[in-house]
Amino acid sequence: xxxxxxxxxxxxxxxxxxxxxxxxxxxxxxxxxxxxxxxxxxxxxxxxxxxxxxxxxxxxxxxxxxxxxxxxxxxxxxxxxxxxxxxxxxxxxxxxxxxxxxxxxxxxxxxxxxxxxxxxxxxxxxxxxxxxxxxxxxxxxxxxxxxxxxxxxxxxxxxxxxxxxxxxxxxxxxxxxxxxxxxxxxxxxxxxxxxxxxxxxxxxxxxxxxxxxxxxxxxxxxxxxxxxxxxxxxxxxxxxxxxxxxxxxxxxxxxxxxxxxxxxxxxxxxxxxxxxxxxxxxxxxxxxxxxxxxxxxxxxxxxxxxxxxxxxxxxxxxxxxxxxxxxxxxxxxxxxxxxxxxxxxxxxxxxxxxxxxxxxxxxxxxxxxxxxxxxxxxxxxxxxxxxxxxxxxxxxxxxxxxxxxxxxxxxxxxxxxxxxxxxxxxxxxxxxxxxxxxxxxxxxxxxxxxxxxxxxxxxxxxxxxxxxxxxxxxxxxxxxxxxxxxxxxxxxxxxxxxxxxxxxxxxxxxxxxxxxxxxxxxxxxxxxxxxxxxxxxxxxxxxxxxxxxxxxxxxxxxxxxxxxxxxxxxxxxxxxxxxxxxxxxxxxxxxxxxxxxxxxxxxxxxxxxxxxxxxxxxxxxxxxxxxxxxxxxxxxxxxxxxxxxxxxxxxxxxxxxxxxxxxxxxxxxxxxxxxxxxxxxxxxxxxxxxxxxxxxxxxxxxxxx
Ligand SMILES: [Zn+2]
Numbered sequence: 087x088x089x090x091x092x093x094x095x096x097x098x099x100x101x102x103x104x105x106x107x108x109x110x111x112x113x114x115x116x117x118x119x120x121x122x123x124x125x126x127x128x129x130x131x132x133x134x135x136x137x138x139x140x141x142x143x144x145x146x147x148x149x150x151x152x153x154x155x156x157x158x159x160x161x162x163x164x165x166x167x168x169x170x171x172x173x174x175x176x177x178x179x180x181x182x183x184x185x186x187x188x189x190x191x192x193x194x195x196x197x198x199x200x201x202x203x204x205x206x207x208x209x210x211x212x213x214x215x216x217x218x219x220x221x222x223x224x225x226x227x228x229x230x231x232x233x234x235x236x237x238x239x240x241x242x243x244x245x246x247x248x249x250x251x252x253x254x255x256x257x258x259x260x261x262x263x264x265x266x267x268x269x270x271x272x273x274x275x276x277x278x279x280x281x282x283x284x285x286x287x288x289x290x291x292x293x294x295x296x297x298x299x300x301x302x303x304x305x306x307x308x309x310x311x312x313x314x315x316x317x318x319x320x321x322x323x324x325x326x327x328x329x330x331x332x333x334x335x336x337x338x339x340x341x342x343x344x345x346x347x348x349x350x351x352x353x354x355x356x357x358x359x360x361x362x363x364x365x366x367x368x369x370x371x372x373x374x375x376x377x378x379x380x381x382x383x384x385x386x387x388x389x390x391x392x393x394x395x396x397x398x399x400x401x402x403x404x405x406x407x408x409x410x411x412x413x414x415x416x417x418x419x420x421x422x423x424x425x426x427x428x429x430x431x432x433x434x435x436x437x438x439x440x441x442x443x444x445x446x447x448x449x450x451x452x453x454x455x456x457x458x459x460x461x462x463x464x465x466x467x468x469x470x471x472x473x474x475x476x477x478x479x480x481x482x483x484x485x486x487x488x489x490x491x492x493x494x495x496x497x498x499x500x501x502x503x504x505x506x507x508x509x510x511x512x513x514x515x516x517x518x519x520x521x522x523x524x525x526x527x528x529x530x531x532x533x534x535x536x537x538x539x540x541x542x543x544x545x546x547x548x549x550x551x552x553x554x555x556x557x558x559x560x561x562x563x564x565x566x567x568x569x570x571x572x573x574x575x576x577x578x579x580x581x582x583x584x585x586x587x588x589x590x591x592x593x594x595x596x597x598x599x600x601x602x603x604x605x606x607x608x609x610x611x612x613x614x615x616x617x618x619x620x621x622x623x624x625x626x627x628x629x630x631x632x633x634x635x636x637x638x639x640x641x642x643x644x645x646x647x648x649x650x651x652x653x654x655x656x657x658x659x660x661x662x663x664x665x666x667x668x669x670x671x672x673x674x675x676x677x678x679x680x681x682x683x684x685x686x687x688x689x690x691x692x693x694x695x696x697x698x699x700x701x702x703x704x705x706x707x708x709x710x711x712x713x714x715x716x717x718x719x720x721x722x723x724x725x726x727x728x729x730x731x732x733x734x735x736x737x738x739x740x741x742x743x744x745x746x747x748x749x750x751x752x753x754x755x756x757x758x759x760x761x762x763x764x765x766x767x768x769x770x771x772x773x774x775x776x777x778x779x780x781x782x783x784x785x786x787x788x789x790x791x
Contacts, residue, residue: 117642118641119641119701132449133628146612146620153425156397156468164436165466177404177443178406179404179462186398186467189229189393190395191225193391194226200385216610228323230324230471232342232344234289234344239383241266241379241380245268246268251281251285259379259381263288266287267293267353270299273750274748275321280341283342290343291356292319295373298371299600301372307611308614314601314606315349317349319604320603321425321469324470324471326575328732329735330472330735331471333394344388356386399467401478406461407455414458415486416637416638417582419439420438420439421468421475422465423467427609428607430601430602432497434499435626436464442462442627445628445631446634456635465578472577490588500597500617501596502595502596503527503617505594508571508572509589513589515644518568520633524628527621537566537567540567574741576743576748595626643713643714647689647693651684657753658680661676679780686784689783689785689788692787716789716790720783724738724783731756731772739754740753740754
């Protein structure tokens, strides 16, 4: 026993020496003192080298061995498995059970009645993938669809966006009482349901067009990674861009109309039996005929019977207690529930999360404790509408708003090798530094690969014979830098960011992912196409782990509100320009908001300087602790007391998922969306609320001494 300990101590010292020598030429970690930065880099090397792709592959195989929709016995088994993994890693963990109103199909049927007969839906089937033969495969349905038996003629409405219905109206085609067929893509499917309902549709068919993620994009599964003819995209149509995580008693966040998802082989029977005007060129899809908009002659019968049932769902929460600041918490989370097997979505994320936990467990065994607490969360009920994370965040609101430093999210983590990230402006530099310290399996670092791809894409946009669209001060493409995007919606970070005002971060490696939400999103697809060696799962575990370790151990929290203030100034300018283009320049007074954003930039700049001065002293500098406590509060200044217009659950003044995109980020949503609707009085109120929020944030930062 003793000898073994000695041996371990010697190897640890040797290891740390080697790690130290590896890390000396790297820049100081943002927020760390010089000495602490070197030690942290040593720790990170130890963490990164303890991760293992073969183990990741075996975790993934276990997690994806059976369909595990939220609230099912199989879902419970994945919760038990994840719990056991955390406990094996030496991390205290437990299952937290919540009751959720989940949506279940009772009857899912559609038939083409005329001009020819076709009875649907057809089963999902690919001969060489054994999941095709599992009798327990869940049916393809849209959670929270309305119920009904409808017989009606069909109209094709492209992507089902408001602009598509405007076009149909201009052609004199009425939607009222009809069944509308639209293709997936461009926005969240719940937005399509809402827009169809707003236009009086009786029913909605959602299908995956081969142009978007089928044979037009590349070889379909199993020859390639794209959607096979029978593959169906399931998914929720809950109006989660209004309220996620719950079914509102007044029904305001669920559609009333029945909706059904279709494969393109089934949808083709309907689409090729539409006449009326030919669809415009940008409405044409990838099926081998000219698309017409209808009306009819295709007549479809939809028989959809859905029920809402209260079921338990199971979050698994693992906690590493911070040695010095246990009440300051770094959260890392991913959902575990899947529409079917969850190969990419979400269990590539769960695999990365568990492999990260394994690495942290290795550090714990070597005697390390983080300065702050790290909580690792495996959410349930995400696919239905973020039920697990929203309920948990609500329950633990006081602790979280009192001490959460940041929430780090992965949903699906690996569908290929292209790095994507989104975060708040205050963490963009931090995230880039993390990505510059993790090797990319294809060579270089994750950041250098992302830069290389960005520059290749930009070069491709240079068209011979045409001048380039350049900004005011174009810089050489070779110097362009990858920058994370803004936070939108449709995944678990909304519970923390949009509702509680906790800085969040989201990452993935994306790719040719044509099996999204179908039964073919499984272990075999991952082995054939997504990440055959599981090297990208390890890369994601490293990214998550490094981000968590740095935020947990840092001396001064690396939250840069100067960058935040500058971005807000840019967004205000953008809306002002939009009004100018509309000829409505004088309608809103931007001056107070501009001044308040300027105050934030100023106060944050001063705080950044104080932070640097503290770090030059030492980690024990008086004032550092108080500064960190203040920094933890600043993001919450951006929460609007009354929430966003028409959707009070979303409270963040600076970002939200768009009401008509559902996933994509809208900056200054309260102002932008009221301006778009021509509601200038409301827009002015929102500008006032933003101004108050900016003043509050600036005052907090100015109180740093
Ligand atoms: Zn997901």
